[in-house]
Amino acid sequence: MNVEGSTDGASEVLRVNNLSKNYGGLKALDSVSFAVNRGEVLALVGDNGAGKSTLVKALSGAQPPDSGSIESGGQPLQLRTPRDADAAGIGCLHQGLGLVDSLNVPENVFLGRELQIKRLGFLRQLDHASMRAKTIELLERFGIHLPLLNEPVVRLSGGQRQTIAISRLLLQDVSVVIMDEPMAALGVEEGRRVLELVSNMRDQGISIIVISHNLEHVFQIADRIAVLKNGQLVDVVAIADTTRDAVVKMITFGSTH
Ligand SMILES: Nc1ncnc2c1ncn2[C@@H]1O[C@H](COP(=O)(O)OP(=O)(O)OP(=O)(O)O)[C@@H](O)[C@H]1O
Ligand SMILES: [Mg+2]
The missing domain is CATH 3.40.50.300 (P-loop containing nucleotide triphosphate hydrolases)
Structure with a gap:
């Protein structure tokens, strides 16, 4: 520093x-x-x-x-x-935060960059398990505590929503x-x-x-x-x-x- x-x-x-x-x-x-x-x-x-x-x-x-x-x-x-x-x-946290209220924490963190999984070789589905695991890893790395990962983010507080928006930026190095x-x-x-x-x-x-x-x-x-x-x-x-x-x-x- x-x-x-x-x-x-x-x-x-x-x-x-x-x-x-x-x-x-x-x-x-x-x-x-x-x-x-x-x-x-x-x-x-x-x-x-x-x-x-x-x-x-x-x-x-x-x-x-x-x-x-x-x-x-x-x-x-x-x-x-x-x-x-x-x-x-360069990541910018705008005042509106850009979260989707009805989606949960991992879905918001991965918004626009969703992980997918192939089933039966051709069906594409969202890989919720990997997104959740990677979200937990990211939150731990930065010492962030968010208890309600599976809740729609509309139920979370202003500070928690702020943290999720920051996590979205941190996902992209x-x-x-x-x-x-x-x-x-x-x-x-x-x-x-x-x-x-x-x-x-x-x-x-x-x-x-x-x-x-x-x-x-x-x-x-x-x-x-x-x-x-x-x-x-x-x-x-x-x-x-x-x-x-x-x-x-x-x-x-x-x-x-
Ligand atoms: N789109 C715009 N059209 C015309 N003038 C603008 C525009 N955006 C900003 N300005 C003017 O440019 C100057 C700088 O504005 P800016 O928004 O960068 O200030 P700021 O330091 O962010 O202020 P604040 O603390 O109020 O957010 C101000 O005089 C503002 O009125
Ligand atoms: Mg300003």
């Missing part, structure tokens, strides 16, 4: 260079550059309208930037669609997970579990970019903080080298003075 302000090529999983995006005359992103290290939690903070979601949309292929580049391991990435981001190992306000709608205990899951993902070498308005959470979980204001990157600071007051000043005034 690299908690210094600098980044070196070896530990870097993602780099954005001079990313810009205009909406009409408005600069939603104005030449933003920074890097994400392997196995770090990078919090993305800033006031409403600072450009956080616009940046996430560029990184998840949902809405390409007007200019600038995104690279991984020195290679340029063309992220024109969410599928491109998938292929590059992601190297970067982006989360837009994951704790916003959760209670204290559920929020704590999501923080724990983020820390387990980091321990397994996954990098996490997390947007949060809650600086208490940010200081609990992040290694570094990237501050955006009016589409510009104010600074990227290591948690160890800053304070909440300093971050609030950067968010509000664009500097610590």
Whole structure:
């Protein structure tokens, strides 16, 4: 883990260079550059309208930037669609989560990538046993406890549903997970579990970019903080080298003075 302000090529999983995006005359992103290290939690903070979601949309292929580049391991990435981001190992947890309420946990984890089994050599059926076993394996690997695997997920809590959506991403060997306000709608205990899951993902070498308005959470979980204001990157600071007051000043005034 690299908690210094600098980044070196070896530990870097993602780099954005001079990313810009205009909406009409408005600069939603104005030449933003920074890097994400392997196995770090990078919090993305800033006031409403600072450009956080616009940046996430560029990184998840949902809405390409007007200019600038995104690279991984020195290679340029063309992220024109969410599928491109998938292929590059970048998983994005959207606010809607994208779960199907009537399906159970393994069915949601494998949604769109269902495992099948051949019977009598030609009949194809869903391989529920394998999906269940692989789901349990995945949940154990990341220390996730979900007691009701066979229940429709509509019966599960907000935090549990969040966990299932994250498990879907983890199924595809992601190297970067982006989360837009994951704790916003959760209670204290559920929020704590999501923080724990983020820390387990980091321990397994996954990098996490997390947007949060809650600086208490940010200081609990992040290694570094990237501050955006009016589409510009104010600074990227290591948690160890800053304070909440300093971050609030950067968010509000664009500097610590
Ligand atoms: N599709 C769009 N059309 C026009 N303007 C947009 C569009 N999307 C975002 N914007 C504008 O771009 C700026 C950045 O918006 P963005 O959603 O990235 O902010 P944010 O930091 O995610 O804010 P919040 O904390 O409220 O989610 C805002 O001024 C916003 O109004
Ligand atoms: Mg937003």
